[in-house]
Amino acid sequence: MAGVGPISQDWEPVVIRKKAPTAAAKKDEKVVNAARRAGAEIETLRKSTAGTNKAASSSTSLNTRKLDEDTENLSRLGSFFGLLETYSDFTLCILEDDRVPTELKKAIMQARTDKKLTQAQLAQIINEKPQIIQEYESGKAIPNQQILTKLERALGVKLRGKK
Numbered sequence: 623m624a625g626v627g628p629i630s631q632d633w634e635p636v637v638i639r640k641k642a643p644t645a646a647a648k649k650d651e652k653v654v655n656a657a658r659r660a661g662a663e664i665e666t667l668r669k670s671t672a673g674t675n676k677a678a679s680s681s682t683s684l685n686t687r688k689l690d691e692d693t694e695n696l697s698r699l700g701s702f703f704g705l706l707e708t709y710s711d712f713t714l715c716i717l718e719d720d721r722v723p724t725e726l727k728k729a730i731m732q733a734r735t736d737k738k739l740t741q742a743q744l745a746q747i748i749n750e751k752p753q754i755i756q757e758y759e760s761g762k763a764i765p766n767q768q769i770l771t772k773l774e775r776a777l778g779v780k781l782r783g784k785k
Contacts, residue, residue: 720764720765721761721762721763721764721765722757722758722761722762722763722764722765723761724761726758726765726781727758727759727760727761729779729781730755730758730759730773730777730781731759733777733778733779733781734755734759734777737777737778741755741756741759742755744773744776744777747776748769748772748773748775748776749772750769750772754769758773770782
């Protein structure tokens with residue numbers, strides 16, 4: 623206590639504050655209710671795509687136009703060849719023609735039973751789902767060259783080409 627007289631400070635006061643609230647914090651229900659109680663003005667907006675699975679920038683009109691053009695082109699193609707009238711007929715024609723032939727499904731079943739394998743076991747050997755084997759043997763599948771190659775290797779039988 624060497625000095626006489628009042629003690630004075632030459633320091634500036636420092637105020638420590640929290641960070642400004644983020645956008646998510648401003649939307650919090652507690653914050654909104656507190657603002658209402660304080661009498662603050664609150665603005666609420668509803669997004670036009672809220673609750674839907676659509677992106678804000680998705681443009682359906684462009685996609686629709688492209689689909690219409692493709693359908694028109696295919697119907698022209700069908701009319702040109704005198705085979706098809708609409709896109710759906712074209713699709714149906716492709717699906718009916720490309721199924722597994724009877725000879726192939728019989729050959730797969732015969733080779734599988736000769737090896738004493740179930741459909742599930744054969745599917746596991748070729749790393750495919752059992753449903754694939756079932757579709758091939760029932761004639762519902764559209765032939766895939768990779769799957770046929772796997773079947774040929776697993777069964778030890780030639781399924782394509784001359785026998």
